[in-house]
Amino acid sequence: MLLxxxxxxxxxxxxxxDWLAHHDEPVTNLDALTYAGNLENLSDLRGDVRHRFIxxxxxxxxxxxxxxxxxxxxxxxxxxxxxxxxxxxxxxxIFIETNVLGTATMLDAAKRYWESLPPSEKSEFRFINISTxxxxxxxxxxASPAVETTPFDPSSPYSASKxxxxxxxxxxxxxxGLPVITVRSTNNYGPRQYCEKLTPxxxxxxxxxxxxxxxxxxxxxxxxxxxxxxxxxxxRILERGAPGEIYNVxxxxxxxxxxxxxxxxxxxxxxxxxxxxxxxxxIRHVADRPGHDVRYGLNxxxxxxxxxxxxxxxFYTGIRDTVDWYLDGLKKVI
Ligand code: NAD
Numbered sequence: 463m464l465l466x467x468x469x470x471x472x473x474x475x476x477x478x479x480d481w482l483a484h485h486d487e488p489v490t491n492l493d494a495l496t497y498a499g500n501l502e503n504l505s506d507l508r509g510d511v512r513h514r515f516i517x518x519x520x521x522x523x524x525x526x527x528x529x530x531x532x533x534x535x536x537x538x539x540x541x542x543x544x545x546x547x548x549x550x551x552x553x554x555x556i557f558i559e560t561n562v563l564g565t566a567t568m569l570d571a572a573k574r575y576w577e578s579l580p581p582s583e584k585s586e587f588r589f590i591n592i593s594t595x596x597x598x599x600x601x602x603x604x605a606s607p608a609v610e611t612t613p614f615d616p617s618s619p620y621s622a623s624k625x626x627x628x629x630x631x632x633x634x635x636x637x638x639g640l641p642v643i644t645v646r647s648t649n650n651y652g653p654r655q656y657c658e659k660l661t662p663x664x665x666x667x668x669x670x671x672x673x674x675x676x677x678x679x680x681x682x683x684x685x686x687x688x689x690x691x692x693x694x695x696x697x698r699i700l701e702r703g704a705p706g707e708i709y710n711v712x713x714x715x716x717x718x719x720x721x722x723x724x725x726x727x728x729x730x731x732x733x734x735x736x737x738x739x740x741x742x743x744x745i746r747h748v749a750d751r752p753g754h755d756v757r758y759g760l761n762x763x764x765x766x767x768x769x770x771x772x773x774x775x776x777f778y779t780g781i782r783d784t785v786d787w788y789l790d791g792l793k794k795v796i
Contacts, residue, residue, distance in 0.1 A: 464489045465535035467520050467568065468499070468542030472655040473592075473689055475503035477539065478513060480693045488512040490533035492526070493542065494519040503654045520564035526571045537588040537700055540568050543627075546658060547596075547620045551752060554619035561620075565591070565627035569634045569642070576640055585641075588700060591631035593646045595685070595712070596621035600755035603683070607759035610646075610708040617753045632708075641705030645696065648712040648760050651780065652689030653787040660719070664726050665788045668741040669734065674727075678750030680720030683757040687713035688780035691773040698771045712760030713773045720745070729785045 464481070468474040469491030478489055488511070493499045495517060507513040516532065518525030520542045542564060544550065544557045572589050579587060598608040599615030614629075616622040628644055635642040651661050667674045695711045703709060717725075727741035765771045 463487065463533050463535050465492065465529060465533045465538045466490070467492045467538070467540045469493055470495055470499035470501050470503055470515075471541065471545070472498075472503075472652075472659070473650055473692065474539075474541040475500075475654050476652060476689045477541070477693045477696060478504060479506060480690060481697070482507065482510065482512050484697075486512065488514065490514045490516060490529060490535065492516045492518055492520065492529045496544075498545065498656045500656070519560075520568050521559055523567050523571065526567050527574075530571050530575045536583065536586055537590065538568070538572055539590045539592065539696065539700070540565065541592050543592075543624070545620070547618045548658075548751065550618055550620035550623070554623075557619050557623040561623035562626045562630070565630055569630055569640065573634060573638055573640050587641055588703070588705065589631070589634075589640060589642045590696065590700060590703075591628065591642055591644050593628040593631075593644055594621065594624050595646055595648045595710070595758040595760050596755070597625040597628055597646065598758070601757040601759055603757060605757075607685075607712065607714075607761040608710065609761045610710055610764060617755050635706045643699055643703045643705060644708040645699060646708065646710050646760065647692055647695075648685035648687050648758060650689045650692050651686050652784050660722070661726065661784060662788055664723050665730065665785060666792070668727060668730050668744060669789075669792060671736070671738070671744065673746040674723060674741070674744045675746055675748040676720055676723060677748060677754055680723070680747065681718050681756070682754060683716050683718050683759065684722070685712045685714065685716045685759050686722065686777060686781075687711065687715065687773060688775040688777075688784075691775050694774070695765060695771050698769050699765075702769050704768075709765045709769075710760040710762050711765060712762040713777070714762065715773075715777050716757070716759050717777075725781060726785055729782050730789075733786060733789060
């Protein structure tokens with residue numbers, strides 16, 4: 463049994479669906495169903511006894527202890543988080559509660575559970591702590607992509623809270639020997655993402671013929687990975703990753719935000735052409751986000767070299783399928 467936190471969100475739901483498509487090992491999904499969590503993401507699993515849902519918060523020690531008791535997991539994948547940078551700027555407190563205290567609560571319960579296991583199960587147990595490229599702070603345009611030993615320099619309350627959560631996991635590995643593996647990922651794109659995030663929000667605004675806002679110049683660079691490739695990396699790390707290690711997961715697919723948004727508009731022009739002209743005409747530059755990092759980029763060489771993982775989905779195919787998926791969903795709503 464796997465214990466997944468945040469499995470009703472974007473990456474967590476994609477992970478659970480992918481996992482159960484290829485394995486019979488059941489999952490227990492602990493999720494607080496915040497505005498970002500949606501059980502509809504898992505509607506394909508209705509009636510599937512391999513998915514067991516527990517409604518509760520990772521910051522609630524009782525709910526977490528109960529989840530460990532009920533799941534008796536061989537591994538935890540801790541996705542649950544407040545994840546939207548803009549929200550962290552207008553209201554940082556919940557980010558500290560969920561990302562820092564929630565991760566501390568999860569680690570503490572995992573430690574107690576792990577200590578109670580017989581030696582054979584104890585050595586197999588894993589706690590995969592999901593972190594982000596944002597903990598490294600921004601890269602200058604000509605800097606090499608971050609490696610696992612690049613120092614932290616977070617810019618937003620979101621990335622600072624994730625940095626704390628990431629380091630707590632590292633501390634539990636070093637201090638108590640808890641088999642924590644830290645995974646730092648770049649920007650994911652793909653189906654089932656909450657509508658406020660860049661990819662779905664551009665598609666929604668474009669189809670509604672509303673202005674598509676772009677922060678500042680739009681020259682900020684992000685490395686985009688398809689969520690399925692990230693889920694495959696997690697499976698590989700779960701299977702073969704070494705306790706105490708850190709793995710960067712990136713696709714070496716760096717794009718300026720403006721180019722990413724133009725690409726989406728170009729696909730929409732093909733799939734849902736509008737008589738008034740290209741969707742890219744709706745792009746409007748707006749005041750930049752405070753503390754907006756100019757570039758993130760990860761070097762995924764360690765994962766490639768030690769675990770033989772590399773992304774499979776070409777960006778042009780992945781983003782086209784993603785746009786198509788959201789278009790399909792919007793047609794159903796209309
Ligand atoms: P998301 O916002 O789509 O989903 C978060 C999920 O966590 C939701 O289902 C929500 O209900 C749940 N949740 C929130 N607070 C909770 C709490 N207190 N207890 C239990 N559940 C709670 O996020 P996502 O994009 O799927 O990101 C998942 C993880 O991956 C996060 O840790 C995020 O920091 C990390 N990450 C995401 C990206 C990305 O591009 N999306 C990139 C790097 C790292």
